[in-house]
Amino acid sequence: MRGLPPVLITAIVLVAGFAACAMQFPNIASTRVVGNLLTDNAFLGIVATGMTFVIISGGIDLSVGSVIGFTTVFVALAIERWGVPPLVAFVAILVLSAAFGAAMGAVIHVFDLPPFIVTLAGMFLARGASFLLSTESVPITAPVYSTVSDFALRMPGGGRLTAIAIIMLVIVIGGALLLHLTRFGANVYALGGSRATASLMGVAVGKMTVKIYMLSSLLAGIAGIVFSFYTSAGYSLSAVGVELDTIAAVVIGGTLLTGGQGSVIGTFLGVLIQGMIQTYINFDGTLSSWWTKIATGVLLFAFIALQQGLVALARRPAAKNAGAAI
Amino acid sequence: MQNSLDPAAPLLEVRGISKSFGAVHALREVDFTLRAGEIHALLGENGAGKSTLIKVVTGVFPRDTGIVRIGGEEIAPRSAKAALAAGIATVYQEVNLLPNLSVAQNLFLDRQPMRFGIVREGEMRRRAKALLADFGLDIDVATPLGNYSVAIQHVTAIARAVDLSARVLILDEPTASLDRHEVEILFRIMRQLAKRGIGIVFVSHFLDQVYEISDRITVLRNGGLVGERETASLPRLELIRMMLGRELAGTTSPRASAGEHQAREVCASFENFGKAGYVAPFNLELRHGEVVGLAGLLGSGRTETARLVFGAERADCGQARVEGAPVRLHSPRDGVRHGFGYCPEERKTEGIVAELSVRENIVLALQAKRGLHRPLSRREQDEIARRYVKMLDIRPADPERPVGLLSGGNQQKVLLARWLATAPRLLVLDEPTRGIDVGAHAEIIRLIRELCDDGLALLVISSELDEIVTYSDRVVVLRDRAHIEELEGEAIDVGSILAAIAADSVAVALEAHT
Numbered sequence: 140m141r142g143l144p145p146v147l148i149t150a151i152v153l154v155a156g157f158a159a160c161a162m163q164f165p166n167i168a169s170t171r172v173v174g175n176l177l178t179d180n181a182f183l184g185i186v187a188t189g190m191t192f193v194i195i196s197g198g199i200d201l202s203v204g205s206v207i208g209f210t211t212v213f214v215a216l217a218i219e220r221w222g223v224p225p226l227v228a229f230v231a232i233l234v235l236s237a238a239f240g241a242a243m244g245a246v247i248h249v250f251d252l253p254p255f256i257v258t259l260a261g262m263f264l265a266r267g268a269s270f271l272l273s274t275e276s277v278p279i280t281a282p283v284y285s286t287v288s289d290f291a292l293r294m295p296g297g298g299r300l301t302a303i304a305i306i307m308l309v310i311v312i313g314g315a316l317l318l319h320l321t322r323f324g325a326n327v328y329a330l331g332g333s334r335a336t337a338s339l340m341g342v343a344v345g346k347m348t349v350k351i352y353m354l355s356s357l358l359a360g361i362a363g364i365v366f367s368f369y370t371s372a373g374y375s376l377s378a379v380g381v382e383l384d385t386i387a388a389v390v391i392g393g394t395l396l397t398g399g400q401g402s403v404i405g406t407f408l409g410v411l412i413q414g415m416i417q418t419y420i421n422f423d424g425t426l427s428s429w430w431t432k433i434a435t436g437v438l439l440f441a442f443i444a445l446q447q448g449l450v451a452l453a454r455r456p457a458a459k460n461a462g463a464a465i
Numbered sequence: 466m467q468n469s470l471d472p473a474a475p476l477l478e479v480r481g482i483s484k485s486f487g488a489v490h491a492l493r494e495v496d497f498t499l500r501a502g503e504i505h506a507l508l509g510e511n512g513a514g515k516s517t518l519i520k521v522v523t524g525v526f527p528r529d530t531g532i533v534r535i536g537g538e539e540i541a542p543r544s545a546k547a548a549l550a551a552g553i554a555t556v557y558q559e560v561n562l563l564p565n566l567s568v569a570q571n572l573f574l575d576r577q578p579m580r581f582g583i584v585r586e587g588e589m590r591r592r593a594k595a596l597l598a599d600f601g602l603d604i605d606v607a608t609p610l611g612n613y614s615v616a617i618q619h620v621t622a623i624a625r626a627v628d629l630s631a632r633v634l635i636l637d638e639p640t641a642s643l644d645r646h647e648v649e650i651l652f653r654i655m656r657q658l659a660k661r662g663i664g665i666v667f668v669s670h671f672l673d674q675v676y677e678i679s680d681r682i683t684v685l686r687n688g689g690l691v692g693e694r695e696t697a698s699l700p701r702l703e704l705i706r707m708m709l710g711r712e713l714a715g716t717t718s719p720r721a722s723a724g725e726h727q728a729r730e731v732c733a734s735f736e737n738f739g740k741a742g743y744v745a746p747f748n749l750e751l752r753h754g755e756v757v758g759l760a761g762l763l764g765s766g767r768t769e770t771a772r773l774v775f776g777a778e779r780a781d782c783g784q785a786r787v788e789g790a791p792v793r794l795h796s797p798r799d800g801v802r803h804g805f806g807y808c809p810e811e812r813k814t815e816g817i818v819a820e821l822s823v824r825e826n827i828v829l830a831l832q833a834k835r836g837l838h839r840p841l842s843r844r845e846q847d848e849i850a851r852r853y854v855k856m857l858d859i860r861p862a863d864p865e866r867p868v869g870l871l872s873g874g875n876q877q878k879v880l881l882a883r884w885l886a887t888a889p890r891l892l893v894l895d896e897p898t899r900g901i902d903v904g905a906h907a908e909i910i911r912l913i914r915e916l917c918d919d920g921l922a923l924l925v926i927s928s929e930l931d932e933i934v935t936y937s938d939r940v941v942v943l944r945d946r947a948h949i950e951e952l953e954g955e956a957i958d959v960g961s962i963l964a965a966i967a968a969d970s971v972a973v974a975l976e977a978h979t
């Protein structure tokens with residue numbers, strides 16, 4: 140349905156890319172590699188799901204990387220230094236990050252400010268706050284962490300589907316259902332079409348804005364917890380620049396940066412494409428890991444050009460229909 | 466919903482509403498009364514305050530003073546959503562719904578049929594189809610709304626508001642982009658709703674429609690209330706006087722006789738010009754000092770012809786000539802280079818740059834034509850802007866005001882001024898009088914004649930046959946994307962245009978039978 144053609148293209152790029160990688164390194168086509176890819180990119184998949192909602196609604200959230208960083212530091216300190224039980228620490232940070240997102244959404248709506256500016260401020264704020272808490276890396280040694288890290292579902296072929304990969308998959312599926320099947324999801328698209336019109340049509344634009352940024356920050360908080368599981372540490376410099384990887388994944392997944400169109404599944408494919416490139420570079424062994432960024436950049440460029448092309452194409456038959464339709 | 470008490474008791478009462486935007490008093494102490502089961506026309510010139518009154522009543526703009534009661538109960542909605550909850554459904558003048566959502570989602574946005582928190586897509590589409598069927602539309606409701614014509618988008622907006630089954634239905638210029646047939650359907654539905662006791666507010670510049678559908682008329686002028694009358698007992702001239710505050714000057718001017726325009730020089734000609742699947746090849750000659758009208762039903766190929774002539778769409782056969790010399794016409798830039806101007810139908814959405822001032826909008830096309838290395842001086846710009854503001858009576862007469870803050874009709878005048886300022890040799894106007902009030906309407910028709918006297922060639926599309934007859938020297942009648950007849954001189958009247966359209970359809974119908 141909505142946004143399907145770009146998603147199809149993303150899927151084709153992923154499959155073709157994967158086939159090409161597998162041709163050169165047959166080992167890539169194994170559940171082990173795929174399992175690792177999902178684990179390595181779990182946190183990215185989670186934030187990107189939230190970012191998809193924000194971008195479809197016509198906004199942007201630059202604060203997510205900092206929220207992840209803050210979360211890891213907060214969780215590490217709470218568990219290791221303040222003696223808070225891990226579960227309580229998790230609940231606290233999720234409440235905190237949701238409130239942070241809600242506050243950004245409220246500022247965007249009430250003062251009618253561009254989301255770019257407000258979330259940029261949020262980005263500095265959250266990063267600064269994590270430096271205030273601690274400037275060094277705090278290792279987490281709580282038993283929950285080793286239990287969760289050890290947990291994994293065995294896949295045929297010896298691959299491991301880890302707990303954090305499962306969390307990511309659940310969130311992606313949940314996000315897709317929320318976006319495509321609920322009233323909330325339809326309103327997200329409506330906002331991306333035109334805020335003014337949506338408001339005249341009776342959509343509670345203010346509430347929606349608050350909820351969308353709240354969702355994004357909440358998912359960034361969850362991604363932060365997942366990241367702390369992944370690294371078993373909290374560090375104020377973690378996830379620097381992740382907001383840009385996230386936006387790239389969303390755009391490669393076929394979501395229009397101008398809003399109004401896109402899908403969570405596309406974003407998930409976008410995350411997988413980035414993971415695939417990283418995996419290829421790891422296998423090759425001689426390439427610098429910065430090639431990931433270059434390849435992502437090239438892909439991003441290609442996708443934006445492609446979308447412009449599609450948009451132009453979509454306009455033409457519309458002009459023809461204009462008279463004939465009646 | 467039935468108002469069981471006194472049928473004449475007011476359903477919606479507006480008392481003493483004022484609203485200023487900075488120094489502009491858009492509304493001053495306006496009263497308005499809507500009774501259950503009546504269709505009430507809200508009339509006034511462009512910028513009189515009609516849309517503002519609607520927006521204040523429905524909480525889109527906060528009001529400065531005044532009260533609003535519905536069913537005797539005071540309400541103070543602060544958003545369209547709150548107004549809806551209080552029982553007022555509205556189609557705003559500028560609403561074209563959301564082009565990126567499907568037709569069904571547009572119809573049911575924020576009120577989709579749900580089960581367990583999930584939108585029932587199938588049920589929603591079924592209901593959407595049924596709802597549009599009432600309006601005579603049979604379209605794929607899963608397709609994005611933006612893929613359909615403006616008319617269909619407008620019908621969808623109206624269908625949505627009607628289906629909200631509120632106690633009050635407000636329609637701000639709902640018929641501006643509809644053809645006769647669709648207007649009839651809309652009126653039938655409005656009458657049904659009124660019979661059920663719903664009060665309907667109807668804004669329009671088409672006085673024929675007002676007399677056809679409304680029970681009562683309220684007139685605004687310059688943000689103030691002029692009066693409320695019963696339609697049946699209000700003569701048309703009296704109504705116009707109420708709206709303008711003066712008499713309307715006569716508009717008819719003698720048409721040139723047939724012999725006269727043979728003598729005129731040909732400005733541009735199109736031979737066997739056409740595009741497969743768009744418009745069948747046609748021959749058209751446009752002469753200096755002559756108005757050619759394009760008549761036909763919506764979708765008959767009028768706009769398509771205009772776009773080919775301007776170069777907005779590339780013809781795949783035929784030859785265009787300007788002043789006798791063959792020219793290439795592949796893009797709008799080619800058109801502009803040859804001195805063509807084109808004022809499109811969807812100017813509200815396409816042409817206006819809302820943030821720029823009236824002056825900047827007016828000089829835009831002229832500046833583009835001159836090229837960026839020859840900027841117009843500020844003095845020249847001011848001079849041009851002042852001239853057109855005066856000529857077209859753009860209100861408020863402040864060239865520095867952002868166009869987005871003007872009323873809908875005044876925005877259209879600004880766009881017309883933009884093309885006039887380029888002093889084109891051929892000007893194509895697509896529905897130049899849509900959404901423009903009676904006073905300005907007469908002005909524009911007078912202007913069209915004047916421009917012709919200065920040697921301009923004009924190609925004008927209009928659905929108002931009376932209007933076409935008034936100013937055209939020749940009328941080309943279209944049907945099914947082909948030019949079927951050309952009327953000239955004395956042969957031009959509403960009857961013969963209609964006959965040309967109908968005769969052909971009868972012929973087609975007969976063919977289909979045999």
Ligand SMILES: Nc1ncnc2c1ncn2[C@@H]1O[C@H](COP(=O)(O)OP(=O)(O)OP(=O)(O)O)[C@@H](O)[C@H]1O
Pocket residue numbers: 486489490491509510511512513514515516517518558860861870871872873874875900902
């Ligand atoms: N948002 C705004 N800011 C400033 N001025 C405004 C705004 N909206 C409307 N106005 C001014 O208020 C006056 C009334 O405008 P309004 O749109 O109500 O006219 P209207 O009667 O609906 O005219 P039309 O028939 O052209 O649609 C105009 O002078 C207009 O310039």
Ligand SMILES: [Mg+2]
Pocket residue numbers: 515516517558637872873874
């Ligand atoms: Mg208006």
